[in-house]
Amino acid sequence: MIVITGATGSIGRALVARLHGQDVLAVSRKPADMGVRHAVGDFTSPETIGGLLSPGDRLFLNSSPFPGWAGRLNEVIDRAAKAGVAQIVSVSVRDAAPGASLSAGPHGEIDEHLRASGVPHAILQPTGFMQNLIGDLRGGDRFHGAWGGGGMNYIDARDIAAVAAALLTRPVGASESYLLTGPESPTHEEIAATMTSVLGRPIAYVDLPVPEMAARLAGQGVPEPFATELATAHATLGETGWAEITTTVEEVTGRPPHTLADFLADHAAAFAPAG
Ligand SMILES: NC(=O)c1ccc[n+]([C@@H]2O[C@H](COP(=O)([O-])OP(=O)(O)OC[C@H]3O[C@@H](n4cnc5c(N)ncnc54)[C@H](OP(=O)(O)O)[C@@H]3O)[C@@H](O)[C@H]2O)c1
Structure with a gap:
């Protein structure tokens, strides 16, 4: 099963649309009719998302920032590792690093936690x-x-979704970070x-x-x-x-952004x- 958090967001909606027909579980804080199976989960209570995960699942990890957000997402990563999730594809930001300004700091903390988690992963680091x-x-x-x-x-957030869809549906590869640009x-x-x-x-x-x-x-x-x-x-x-422009979107998806x-x-x- 592919579990998509942040399913109602600009990336999540495009990702759900791309994965129609697959074994998908869309997750957001309120019930939502997205044309696929849906569950309610809230990162502020990490167990509500951890409890949805089973061995072999692939997890799309994405949320808009909220106070204490890095700690809560790191807790979900720990729960995913315990549950035996096969892969986590997460949304970070270009130049993420612990201590950096704005969301780049907490994103850097989450990226480091994921790299140390032992779970195979792909960290998407998009530009604006x-x-x-x-x-x-x-x-x-x-x-x-x-x-x-x-x-x-x-x-375009649709291109981030296209990269995520490709990474979540092909065999799990080596863990990597992907700098994504238009x-x-x-x-x-x-x-x-x-x-x-x-x-x-x-x-x-x-x-x-x-x-x-x-x-x-x-x-x-x-x-x-x-x-x-x-x-x-x-x-x-x-x-x-x-x-700086990268060619990563086209390399992963086969189509230019x-x-x-x-x-x-x-x-x-x-x-x-x-x-
Ligand atoms: N905007 C930029 O220029 C930019 C650039 C680089 C990286 N980013 C990163 O991109 C990510 C956001 O991407 P997006 O386009 O999907 O954002 P978005 O359109 O704002 O959607 C945010 C999603 O997060 C969910 N969410 C928020 N708080 C939650 C919580 N406590 N528990 C569960 N779900 C929660 C929302 O679901 P609900 O329906 O439950 O509200 C929604 O589905 C952030 O990590 C941001 O830092 C943004």
């Missing part, structure tokens, strides 16, 4: 998601950031130009100094110090770059003007 751009634009005609003029790589690393001005041409209305990118971007995020309800860390991460990544233009065309309704 194209899906973030939907929330950045919010149906408007401009979006803001502190990225500066450097290139930034975004990946096929291009545009500047945010270039992203705005692609949005303008694909979505058919003028869209601008507005670059702000870090303190102004942090204040803007705080005004949108992002708590401090997270708002400042996030704005700082924009500027740092914009300078030093999450720009979606371009930004593909993604925008497929999600045009989500980018439609608000109101």
Whole structure:
């Protein structure tokens, strides 16, 4: 059985769709009709997810962050090892390392725990998601950031799901980490130009100094110090770059990852003007 946690998320839904017809168990915190078997499980009570696992299962380990998240996911890894799970495919982040800023720190702790667990594993370390751009634009005609003029790589979450589906359905291979990127690393001005041409209305990118971007995020309800860390991460990544491109998606799945233009065309309704 393939047990998919985070099944209702942007990666999870695409993964469940790809694995239709297989022996799949989708897991989320509330009952959900996903067209496959479903169970309720919550990482804040690791036993509710550990209790779903049987010897030989393959586990897709994914959750959005919450307070104390690394400890809870590590507990699920321990329970999976005890249950005799055959493989864990987990979602981490590019440059994950214990002590790193934002989610990269806890992701680094989870990655290290998984590597030491003895369970065969694949750790997916994706760059930023194209899906973030939907929330950045919010149906408007401009979006803001502190990225500066450097290139930034975004990946379509559907491509992360495609990699996970391939790894969860082929024979379990050597344990590895996979740096996953999209096929291009545009500047945010270039992203705005692609949005303008694909979505058919003028869209601008507005670059702000870090303190102004942090204040803007705080005004949108992002708590401090997270708002400042996030704005700082924009500027740092914009300078030093999450720009490097890998060919891993195509190597694992046999297909190139979606371009930004593909993604925008497929999600045009989500980018439609608000109101
Ligand atoms: N966004 C980015 O740019 C980016 C970049 C690199 C890596 N990542 C990583 O990608 C992961 C998120 O991916 P995603 O696209 O699937 O996120 P998502 O669309 O926000 O979905 C999150 C999923 O986690 C589940 N979840 C949240 N809290 C849970 C809990 N306590 N117990 C059980 N399930 C819980 C949610 O299920 P419910 O239905 O129960 O809420 C949902 O299915 C995170 O680890 C993030 O750090 C994100």
